[in-house]
Amino acid sequence: MNISHQNIDNINANISVEITPEDYNPQVDKAIKDQAKKAKLPGFRPGMVPTGHIRRMYGKSILFDEINKLINDKIAEYIGEQKLEVLGQPLPADGETDEKYNWDFKDTFNFNYEIGIAPEFETPFTGETEFTEYDIQADEATLTERIKNLRRSYGKMTNPEVSEEGDVLYATLKQDKEDGIEKTTSVRTDSIEDAKIKKSLVGLKKDDTVKIDVKKAFKVADLARILGINEEEAENLDVTNFELTVKNVNRLEESDLNQEFFDKLFPDGDVTTAEQFNEKVKEEVENLFKQNAAQRLRNDMYTFGMEKVDAKFPEAFLKKWLQATNPNLKAEEIEEGFADFLSNLKWTIIENRIVTANNLEVKYDEVVDLAKERIYAQIKMYNINEEPTDEQLQQFAMQLLADREQANRLFEEVKALKVFDQLKNTVKIKSKKIDYDKFEKLDSK
Structure with missing residues (x-):
């Protein structure tokens, strides 16, 4: 088998492969014998199918597969021997076709492949870089926030009478139009985008009502989740003014700094x-x-x-x-x-x-x-x-x-x-x- 390559430029090359019957027939004969041992065909006992029968029925497909395997293995060996830094895998060159061969176990095959080559450059990292x-x-602010989050993670839920910033309001949101959206859901006050709206949700008690513009109050993804609609519907709401009615105020109290809390962490x-x-x-x-x-x-x-x-x-x-x-x-x-x-x-x-x-x-x-x-x-x-x-x-x-x-x-x-x-x-x-x-x-x- 003859393999060679020719550079087109610094980053493109062609690989040419010539493979003769002497190169591929030993491998093809072995594959046909292996197939005969495994074949189950009508009229023959398992493992007793004559190799000639397998050659007549499946010879060309076996020949095709074995030549491909042989070429792929040899090209990989050649690339390693030549120390070619190839990108991707070799591809059949434009115009390459199998139709010009008889596939009769006597052909000498000549195939051409395109390869991409990694560009040459020096890595830029030196002792002077x-x-x-x-x-x-x-x-202190970061530590305080982390401690607060840990204490809240192991805290307890309470239901105060009056809301504060950071509370979760269990409330009904009703769109300000006839037959509009009405949804009972939980609203985290600290997730509100607009500062004015966030302030309006502080100091509320059960059954209190405020009007809010939900597009100003929430990100689209959060709004879709809160209202139980998809994001496209949330983005295209024709009326964004909603009436929020408080049903309950929920507050996560921070855990005490005691031994029980320390042992949990x-x-x-x-x-x-x-x-x-x-x-x-x-x-x-x-x-x-x-x-x-x-x-x-x-x-x-x-x-x-x-x-x-x-x-x-x-x-x-x-x-x-x-x-x-x-x-x-x-x-x-x-x-x-x-x-x-x-x-x-x-x-x-x-x-x-x-x-x-x-x-x-x-x-x-x-x-x-x-x-x-x-x-x-x-x-x-x-x-x-x-x-x-x-x-x-x-x-x-x-x-x-x-x-x-x-x-x-x-x-x-x-x-x-x-x-x-x-x-x-x-x-x-x-x-x-x-x-x-x-x-x-x-x-x-």
């Missing part, structure tokens, strides 16, 4: 005072801030890499490949998402070159550990007191990794973390303290 890693400080018994509780909350918040800071640094590195690498891609080939591998996609759909596809491809190439240059390796145990970490976080999110055993986490991780899509996602996540750690060891990192409110404004830029 500088990034800022933020040390986010937990301010920290069952190990290492929190016995309000001061220790505050320290634990501060530690939790600052650990979360560390994650935010790391994500910010990763985003900054990604943005820097994407801006510094100026590379051309074999766009015509890639669109053709996307269409070939996703036949249900329309051309306009491919065009619409192509810019995002190229961005993802560009960063993937940058990542892969960092992996190769530094001999980074993703080990199976690392993927399992990340799966266990994600599962643990999910369990604790829904039940802070549940402490799964390592055996349980291992079992859940195995179930998760049995899904190929999930396994690939976790593999890519581990690889991304390794690349991030490598970059941190390559570039200059400047640490800078910053208050959380100022950090949030950085993210909004």
Whole structure:
């Protein structure tokens, strides 16, 4: 078998394959014999069908399949030997057809394939590249809000006579028109968009009535949920003035700072005072801030890499490949998402070159550990007191990794973390303290 390639330009090439009967017939003969052993045909005992009969009935289809397998395997070997950084998979060149061959086990086949090649560029991260890693400080407002939320999570529901901001009103909303919408529902006063309307819902008692403009009061999605209609109907309400009549005032009172509350959050018994509780909350918040800071640094590195690498891609080939591998996609759909596809491809190439240059390796145990970490976080999110055993986490991780899509996602996540750690060891990192409110404004830029 002869395989060669010819560059069209720096990012496009053709691969030519010549395959003779001597190359493919041994593999085809073996496939026919295997088929004969498994075939169940009328007039023949199982496993006793003559190979000649199989050749006459199925020979051409077997020949076609085996030649495709052989070519695919050999092209993959050739690409590896030549160290070609191919994008996508080889595609039959325009004008290629099987009709010119007899498929009689005597043909010499010549096939041509198009391939896209990754552009050449240097990764832009060096010892002179500088990034800022933020040390986010937990301010009093953030800590106070977190403590409030925790206390409310374990608080109790009361029914005060007069409403305050933050209460939930169980009320009837009636559209101000004949045969209009009427719905009894719960309205969270702290979810109201308009400050004037929010103020009008404070100081209400049972059976009190106020008029509100629901389009000003609620986001479309919230309004649809409250009124029991779809978002399009909510968006197109012809009358937005509603009469709100209070049926009941509900208030979630904060839990007392006592040992019962501490033990619900920290069952190990290492929190016995309000001061220790505050320290634990501060530690939790600052650990979360560390994650935010790391994500910010990763985003900054990604943005820097994407801006510094100026590379051309074999766009015509890639669109053709996307269409070939996703036949249900329309051309306009491919065009619409192509810019995002190229961005993802560009960063993937940058990542892969960092992996190769530094001999980074993703080990199976690392993927399992990340799966266990994600599962643990999910369990604790829904039940802070549940402490799964390592055996349980291992079992859940195995179930998760049995899904190929999930396994690939976790593999890519581990690889991304390794690349991030490598970059941190390559570039200059400047640490800078910053208050959380100022950090949030950085993210909004």
